[in-house]
Amino acid sequence: MKYIKINIKFVLVLGSCFLSLFANAQQLESFIEEALANSPEIQKFEIQYKRATEKVNEVNTIPNTEFGVGYFVSEPETRTGAQRFKVSAKQMMPWFGNITARENYVSSLADTKYEDIVIAKRKLMASVSQSYYNLYANKAKHEVLKENIKLLDTYETLALTSVEVGKASAVDVLRLQMRQNEIQQLLDILSQQFLAEQTNFNKLLNRGKAITVNVINELHLPSEDFEIVLENLQLHPELLKYDKLYHSVEQSELLNQKESSPMIGFGLDYIYVEKRPDMNFSDNGKDIIMPMVSLSIPVFNKKYKSQTKQNELQQQEIVAQKQERLNTLETLLDKAVNDRISARISYTTQTKNLKEAINAEEILVKNYETGTIDFNDVLDIQELQLKFQINQIESVKNYYMQTTIINYLTN
Numbered sequence: 553m554k555y556i557k558i559n560i561k562f563v564l565v566l567g568s569c570f571l572s573l574f575a576n577a578q579q580l581e582s583f584i585e586e587a588l589a590n591s592p593e594i595q596k597f598e599i600q601y602k603r604a605t606e607k608v609n610e611v612n613t614i615p616n617t618e619f620g621v622g623y624f625v626s627e628p629e630t631r632t633g634a635q636r637f638k639v640s641a642k643q644m645m646p647w648f649g650n651i652t653a654r655e656n657y658v659s660s661l662a663d664t665k666y667e668d669i670v671i672a673k674r675k676l677m678a679s680v681s682q683s684y685y686n687l688y689a690n691k692a693k694h695e696v697l698k699e700n701i702k703l704l705d706t707y708e709t710l711a712l713t714s715v716e717v718g719k720a721s722a723v724d725v726l727r728l729q730m731r732q733n734e735i736q737q738l739l740d741i742l743s744q745q746f747l748a749e750q751t752n753f754n755k756l757l758n759r760g761k762a763i764t765v766n767v768i769n770e771l772h773l774p775s776e777d778f779e780i781v782l783e784n785l786q787l788h789p790e791l792l793k794y795d796k797l798y799h800s801v802e803q804s805e806l807l808n809q810k811e812s813s814p815m816i817g818f819g820l821d822y823i824y825v826e827k828r829p830d831m832n833f834s835d836n837g838k839d840i841i842m843p844m845v846s847l848s849i850p851v852f853n854k855k856y857k858s859q860t861k862q863n864e865l866q867q868q869e870i871v872a873q874k875q876e877r878l879n880t881l882e883t884l885l886d887k888a889v890n891d892r893i894s895a896r897i898s899y900t901t902q903t904k905n906l907k908e909a910i911n912a913e914e915i916l917v918k919n920y921e922t923g924t925i926d927f928n929d930v931l932d933i934q935e936l937q938l939k940f941q942i943n944q945i946e947s948v949k950n951y952y953m954q955t956t957i958i959n960y961l962t963n
Contacts, residue, residue: 580684583757587680588673590758597669604662611654618642618819632835633825642819644848646810653807660800667793674789676756678960682953683753687767689949690746695769696941697739700934704732707930714925724927731931735938771948773899780889784962785881794874798867805863812856817846885961892954899947902940909937 588594620640627634708728714720751761785791820843827837850856912933919925 580681583684583753584677584680586759587676587757591672591676591756592758594669594672594676597665597672601662601665601669604658604665607658607662608655611658612651614646614651615644615815618644627826630825633828633837635840636824636826638824639822640819642817642844642846644815644817644846646815647813650807650810650813653803653810657800657803657807660796660803664793664796664800667789667796670789671793674960678956680753680756681956683749683756684765684767685771685949685952685956686749687746687753687765688771689945690742690749691767692770692945692948693942694739694742694746696938696945697735697742700938700941701732701735701739703934704728704735707927707934708732710925711927714927719925720927727931728927731934771952773896773948773951777892777896780958780962782885782962785878785885788881788961790877790881791874794870794877798870798874801863801867801870805860808856808859808863812850812853814850815848817844817848819844819846881961885958888954888957888961892951892958895947895951895954899944899951902944902947906937906940906944909933909940913937 618641620638620642622638622640624635624637627636708725711720711725711728715722715725750765753765754761754763820841823840823842825837825839916925916930916933
């Protein structure tokens with residue numbers, strides 16, 4: 553059996569270099585290795601591959617040997633005596649190269665099953681990576697929301713102080729408290745979403761759903777995107793599977809041609825002859841031994857001609873299916889590349905806006921020192937700041953999500 557070795561690092565993207573900086577965070581690579589080792593789906597495909605490989609031994613055989621025994625109810629009399637019973641043996645042999653053609657055909661089917669394993673591993677690695685990035689984004693948003701609640705607590709204290717000196721109204725305090733309630737609601741929803749995604753992640757690793765998943769605290773975009781080798785898409789296992797299916801049909805046709813050839817048989821008949829009691833000569837009671845050769849010729853061979861036509865049509869179908877899948881993969885790749893570019897643009901914009909929102913916040917704080925703070929402005933800036941922070945996290949997540957797709961398609 554072939555040993556399947558896939559470079560796990562291809563789905564880690566450039567983000568793996570950031571993951572390694574955090575000793576307390578479990579590595580995405582180790583998660584992927586655990587998923588590959590425990591996945592029941594991959595085990596299913598590996599068993600199917602082993603079964604298909606074992607089938608080679610099944611076809612590496614010749615037809616059963618035929619044995620026969622017959623007793624003459626009405627004994628035929630011959631010059632040498634009466635024939636009592638007959639024993640025969642016969643062995644049909646396939647034409648030269650027939651067994652080899654069967655083995656090649658079954659082996660080609662096993663090669664197709666092998667690609668199922670490679671595809672399943674790639675998909676699992678991508679799924680684990682994307683689920684991990686979802687968990688990261690959820691955790692990062694959770695931290696941002698908690699920081700905003702603390703910030704609103706500070707503003708509430710300022711508002712209460714301003715109310716005491718007549719520079720703010722109780723409505724300002726209530727609005728700040730309502731905003732805190734809204735953020736707390738978002739926090740609670742995020743917690744439930746994290747648990748759901750954690751269950752999904754753990755099930756990808758085929759382990760208990762309640763196991764805590766430690767994810768990275770912070771993830772940044774690399775300074776530049778890695779080079780994409782578009783030609784590698786042609787070597788994607790989903791496309792290679794069609795090549796191997798095409799090859800299996802070729803082997804099927806070779807087998808069909810061999811099976812349309814004659815079969816030759818060899819046999820031996822033994823007939824027991826009883827001695828004649830009334831005569832005495834040298835061949836009296838001499839048994840009969842008769843070697844035989846037979847030939848099985850498929851005179852009516854429409855079956856094989858039909859199979860040839862079916863094989864031709866199946867090859868045409870496979871070519872069309874491969875082109876269709878190639879078009880789909882090219883579309884997915886192009887979309888992932890453009891979406892990743894969009895994610896970087898969005899990240900840059902959100903970073904700029906966040907800096908400006910922080911500057912605006914500092915100005916508001918200075919206004920409080922001079923006694924001219926407007927808590928409506930405070931809420932507006934806080935809302936914008938939170939929006940930019942959430943969008944920034946989404947941009948990072950989307951960048952790595954799209955990079956995972958690109959790596960799935962081109963590595």
